[in-house]
Amino acid sequence: MSASPEEQEREQDEPRVGPEPGAEPEFHPYHHPAAGWGAAKSVTRFMAREGALMDGPRAIMKMNHENTGFDCPGCAWPDDTKGLHLDICENGIKHVTWEMTRKRVDREFFAAHSVTELSGWSDYDLENEGRLTEPMVYDPDTDHYVPISWKEAFDLVGRTLRALDSPHRAAYYTSGRLGNEATFLYQLMARELGTNNLPDCSNMCHEASGRALQAALGTGKGTVDLKDWETTDALFIMGVNVASNAPRMLTALSEAYHRGAKIVHINPLVEAGATRAIIPHDFKDMATFHSTPTSTLNLQPRIGGDMALVRGMAKAILEQSASDPKALDQEFIDRHTAGFDEYRALCEATPWDEIEKQSGVGRDDILEAARVYREADRSIVSWCLGVTQHEHGVDTVREIVNLLLLRGNLGREGAGPSPVRGHSNVQGNRTCGIDHRPGTEFLDRLAKVCKIEPPREHGLDTVRTIEAMHRGEVKVFVGMGGNFALAAPDTPHTYAALRACELTVQVSTKLNRSHIVHGRQALILPCLGRTEKDHQRKGVQSTSVEDSMSMVHLSVGMKRPASPHLLSEPAIVAGMARAALPGSETPWEWYIEDYDRIRDTMAQALDGFEDFNRRVRLPLGFRIKQPARELVFLTPSGRAEFSAAALPDVVPAPGMLALGTMRSHDQWNTTIYSDNDRYRGIKNLRTLVFMNEDDMRERGIAKLDPVDITSTAGDGSRRHLDGYLAVPYDIPRGCAAGYMPEMNVLCALGDYSTQSDQPIMKHVKVTITPAA
Known part of the structure; x- marks a missing residue:
């Protein structure tokens, strides 16, 4: 039976999930409320596509529930304090469903597809293949990833790290999804090895x-x-x-x-x-x-x-x-x-x-x-x-x-x-020690509690890690979650830096670009997702996270792991640490048997985590103390400090535009769920640039015309994107916007803030002209 005109119209309004090759780009201004039925229809279709019409609703009823559920692996917005049972959102449900997919990337997949072939796949297609199932190592002779045992993988990491002539030849990156317990072990491993090279996604955002x-x-x-x-x-x-x-x-x-x-x-x-x-x-x-x-x-x-x-x-x-x-x-x-x-x-x-x-x-x-x-x-x-x-x-x-x-x-x-912090535990990562510029008090306490001698000199942040890899000074890159190759600025430069490494190690749940852009040796170490049960010797374990507002609470997985060969993030960190530090007195294996033991050590080492195991099990967990909230200011003057900075000149030069990179709606960080952006009226298109209509007219550009975009870096170098489509939008004159990670290529690595060292990804100087 054919659909009625009304049904056809509703179907056209519903967001498509997954790119459709050859589909015509569309732009129609969005005039509807946010969330509501549009979000409901979108997540229903998404769950159906991922085969999660049973697991998805179960997850919805467990997500963000105090002490008995799992923390949404999406954003860091705090959980409801009044017992709300549907404290969820469209993107959170998509993020969880994406993780719970029934699709698998196993040894047969890697045997069938070389890295060279996979490098031609889109980022959507790579992640859409599903969950990683066992450790893999890159074989340069065949250009394929091949299986490797966990012991052999850890031995390769340990052997490579021990052979470095300086601990500063390695860098340990963290995305915002790593739980507090794994975070603490990760920074402990790096510092026991002798470096503060702990770049993280905060270096690029907050x-x-x-x-x-x-x-x-x-x-x-x-x-x-x-x-x-x-x-x-x-x-x-x-x-x-x-x-x-x-x-x-x-x-x-x-x-x-x-x-x-x-x-x-x-x-x-x-x-x-x-x-x-x-x-x-x-x-x-x-x-x-x-x-x-x-x-x-x-x-x-x-x-x-x-x-x-x-x-x-x-x-x-x-x-x-x-x-x-x-x-x-x-x-x-x-x-x-x-x-x-x-x-x-x-x-x-x-x-x-x-x-x-x-x-x-x-x-x-x-x-x-x-x-x-x-x-x-x-x-x-x-x-x-x-x-x-x-x-x-x-x-x-x-x-x-x-x-x-x-x-x-x-x-x-x-x-x-x-x-507003972006990723679910990015603030907890910093609180629990992921900091390339650690304070003396933190290091003194860590040394006393964990009986190590942590390095005192500052380490490398994200930008300087890429520079050091490019120069051959950092030879080992460990990525704990995330998709570093796409998240970082100056994409070709970042790719070259990763490929210059002796070894790259990526701890991940799904296939992504950072597995394809790798060092001379490369490991993929698959880990449990936030939704999955973490079985250890002392039973099912919980992990903790800290939200944007300093609340710390537990997260407990609900689902059988995607593969029996997955390890938890704390277990992977401990395995690498033991292999790299065979004589370490840190009880790595003992910690993994029961995460309460990690939390007991954290309670001694971290300010604000006193009595951690009891307080984190309270309803809603606990809030880390904030002296400034009590009008106690730990500043040189002992007071809140007014600043007196001159206004910067942010007006673009004649003919130039200021371009900001951003996410589409159907995207979370570098994970792209479709080529749509419902709230901005976009269908079947990501290679676009939003422009003011007067700026378009001035340049002879019409709606959806192809344009060439050229950025000019502070050092005078230029970067290009050609054939993007111009979309007229309500944005101030002199401004433009487009999607990351595609537009990260326009942001030069050397264009970072002298105040924060962050890449200047929201203020790229560009010219836009009709396509040649």
């Missing part, structure tokens, strides 16, 4: 946030928790696409709107999550198609213009204080801050014309945002990579703190800074 908050408040983290979000009067959401990057935040925004809080989104693109949403677990709204506004004001600064906009809000508050003494919290400023007079003078000396020019936002709109801030008793400012991935990312975050300090929005309920 390094600026950590450095800014540490300098201003004496803590590298935000100070608020979810209860603060539930009681604040005003929320300022900066540089984040809520519906795709932290979808569960939509619940908090919807609830905030209903109780009368003001919600201001500040982003070059007005994303779907900054307009309206239907919360899927609100069954009444789902049944009636009733959506809730998720904003009361949207401002669109130019790319890089956030600092100027916040400076303008601060200037407005200070101007109002001349006639309204309540505009400032002078008592808070006098008792708890340093540097206020210098900052006041700086704001007074910054002309409104310059603020408007650099922000790209008119004075009236900035004054409106300042009015919202002034009238709110308690305000939270939240931000993500749209703020940090710039040369001046640290200064911008410090400017945010300046604004908060003016009205005493710190150390009280419903107020404070709230960075």
Whole structure:
């Protein structure tokens, strides 16, 4: 029976899962609420494709449930504190279903496909083959991966590491999905070997946030928790696409709107999550198609213009204080801050014309945002990579703190800074020791508790690891999760760096580009997923994670492992460590028998983890103490520090555009679920660039015309992408945007922030012309 016209129309509106070769690209502006039935239909189709119509619903009922379920391996948004049973989102369900797929990448697959052949596959096709099932080693004679036993794999790692003439010839990368227990063992292994070469994904995303908050408040983290979000009067959401990057935040925004809080989104693109949403677990709204506004004001600064906009809000508050003494919290400023007079003078000396020019936002709109801030008793400012991935990312975050300090929005309920971390345990990785610049106090304590002599000199971050591999100075690269080859900037340069290594080791759940771009020797070590049961000698084990708001809680897998040959991440770390450190007194094997033993050691070694095993089993776990939340500032002055940085010039030169890289909606980090981006109206297309219509007209470019994109690095070198399709979009003049990882090729490795060392992936200088 043929479908009715109505059914055909609905089918066309539903997002396709998986690229369709030869399908025509489409762009139709999106005018619907975020989440809701669109999300429900999308995940249902996705689960059907992955053969998870039984396991998927089971996982939904276990995901993010306190102490009895597993933590979503997607974003780091905190779990609901009120017993919500469907604390889930579209991208989280896709992430879990992608992990639970019934497809397998086994020895027969690798026997049938050479690495050369696989290098021609798309990134979607590589991951879509399914779960890795056993350790594999690259055979250069046949150009195939072949099976290797776990003992032989560990021996190869150990033998290679022991043969290095310096421990600094190896680097140990971490993505944000690694649990706290494996993280602690991983950094312990690296430091017992003698290096702080611990690059991680924070080096590419929130390094600026950590450095800014540490300098201003004496803590590298935000100070608020979810209860603060539930009681604040005003929320300022900066540089984040809520519906795709932290979808569960939509619940908090919807609830905030209903109780009368003001919600201001500040982003070059007005994303779907900054307009309206239907919360899927609100069954009444789902049944009636009733959506809730998720904003009361949207401002669109130019790319890089956030600092100027916040400076303008601060200037407005200070101007109002001349006639309204309540505009400032002078008592808070006098008792708890340093540097206020210098900052006041700086704001007074910054002309409104310059603020408007650099922000790209008119004075009236900035004054409106300042009015919202002034009238709110308690305000939270939240931000993500749209703020940090710039040369001046640290200064911008410090400017945010300046604004908060003016009205005493710190150390009280419903107020404070709230960075949105991306991956599920990226903050926990840093807390538990993944830091190439460790502090003396941390190292002293680690030395005492673990009876090792950790190195004291700083190690290599992500950018410097790539540079060192390229020069032949780092010869061994170990990747604990993630997809380093695609996540890093300057893709050809990163590929060459990995291929220059003597050995690359990738600990992974699924096949990806980092297995295809490898060193002269290469290992694939498959690990358990977050959804799977971790059986060890003392029974099924749990691991812990830390969310964006410093809550630490347990995660317990629910599903039989994809293969009997998989090992847990802690077990893999311990196996490599024992092989590389045969004389080590660290009880690696004993730790793996029972993860409580790891946690007992962590309780002694890590500040804030005291009584770890008991506290992590409390309802909702526990929150790591935040001195700044209690108005205790571990800064040189003992106070919260105002900063006084000059505004950067972020206006593109004539003929140039500022391009920011970002994810599509149907994507998580480097994992691509389809070639669609529902919330931006895109179907069957990833090789695109979003442009302002006036910028397109000026260049003689029409909708979906092919264009050539050329970036110019700070050293004058150029990089190119040809034949991308131009999409007219509501974005400020002089700005453009497109998808990572495809556009990472445009970001030169040498273009990293001198403030944070982060690659400047949100402010690439480009020219765009009609395709030759």
